[in-house]
Amino acid sequence: MSLDELREEIESIDRELVELIARRTYVADTIAAVKEERDLPTTDERQEQRVMDRAGANAEQFDVDANLVKAIFRLLIELNKVEQRENR
Numbered sequence: 001m002s003l004d005e006l007r008e009e010i011e012s013i014d015r016e017l018v019e020l021i022a023r024r025t026y027v028a029d030t031i032a033a034v035k036e037e038r039d040l041p042t043t044d045e046r047q048e049q050r051v052m053d054r055a056g057a058n059a060e061q062f063d064v065d066a067n068l069v070k071a072i073f074r075l076l077i078e079l080n081k082v083e084q085r086e087n088r
């Protein structure tokens with residue numbers, strides 16, 4: 001594969017990543033509505049821990065750096081919380 005082709009592959013993966021981030025964020029909008037209905041706080045630390053543990057385990061399964069993957073998930077959770085706070 002040429003460098004251009006490899007970069008095209010990365011471009012396509014990057015687009016998919018953004019699409020997945022958008023889908024995760026859209027779910028946060030629905031979660032915000034459920035939490036508001038049930039008078040629950042936006043932050044659920046136990047659930048965040050579960051998400052982080054799962055991210056670490058998935059990273060190990062795919063042989064990528066667990067700490068880096070967890071850092072990305074920390075950002076994704078923060079993005080969700082910002083989105084949820086804007087929606088309630």
Ligand SMILES: O=C(O)C(=O)C[C@]1(C(=O)O)C=C[C@@H](O)C=C1
Binds near residue numbers: 043045
């Ligand atoms: O599961 C929830 O309650 C969510 O709001 C989603 C999410 C996440 O991004 O995974 C975000 C904020 C919460 O503190 C916990 C988890």
